[in-house]
Amino acid sequence: xxxxxxxxxxxxxxxxxxxxxxxxxxxxxxxxxxxxxxxxxxxxxxxxxxxxxxxxxxxxxxxxxxxxxxxxxxxxxxxxxxxxxxxxxxxxxxxxxxxxxxxxxxxxxxxxxxxxxxxxxxxxxxxxxxxxxxxxxxxxxxxxxxxxxxxxx
Numbered sequence: 001x002x003x004x005x006x007x008x009x010x011x012x013x014x015x016x017x018x019x020x021x022x023x024x025x026x027x028x029x030x031x032x033x034x035x036x037x038x039x040x041x042x043x044x045x046x047x048x049x050x051x052x053x054x055x056x057x058x059x060x061x062x063x064x065x066x067x068x069x070x071x072x073x074x075x076x077x078x079x080x081x082x083x084x085x086x087x088x089x090x091x092x093x094x095x096x097x098x099x100x101x102x103x104x105x106x107x108x109x110x111x112x113x114x115x116x117x118x119x120x121x122x123x124x125x126x127x128x129x130x131x132x133x134x135x136x137x138x139x140x141x142x143x144x145x146x147x148x149x150x151x152x153x
Contacts, residue, residue: 023079023081023148024074024084025082025086026085027127028085030044031045034152034153035149035151036149036151037129038131040116040131042149047098047126050101051099051100052096052098060143066130067093069146070093070119070130073146074148081150081151082150082151083149084119084127089121090121090122091122094122096120097118101115110135112133112136114133114134116149117130129149130149131146133145
């Protein structure tokens with residue numbers, strides 16, 4: 001009976017790892033990393049030169065940190081796209097909003113602003129790109145939403 005429980009636990013763990021592996025791949029050379037954020041493409045030569053603002057602490061009205069948002073995006077089972085570079089040595093991440101890359105789009109009775117956030121590991125290697133959507137409808141500001149960009153390399 002005990003052996004059966006161990007087998008079930010190991011099988012469950014391998015299922016979880018395979019789901020996470022759908023979204024990540026090992027790091028490649030930095031100069032060829034590229035991301036596609038719903039049609040807005042970022043190449044390394046662009047995002048490496050942009051001014052960045054590090055995001056620390058809570059980033060929304062729920063008190064969530066970018067680390068929580070990033071982990072939630074990586075574990076989203078409805079997204080089967082290759083979305084992040086990641087190695088076993090990645091122990092923590094830093095998040096940087098890229099200045100001068102935001103895009104404003106007019107919508108019915110308001111507008112939407114898209115901002116882009118670069119994710120790096122403790123060694124400064126780029127892991128992913130996140131797109132934040134700020135919606136302003138009439139006099140109401142809706143909660144921000146986040147999506148992870150696809151690897152386009």
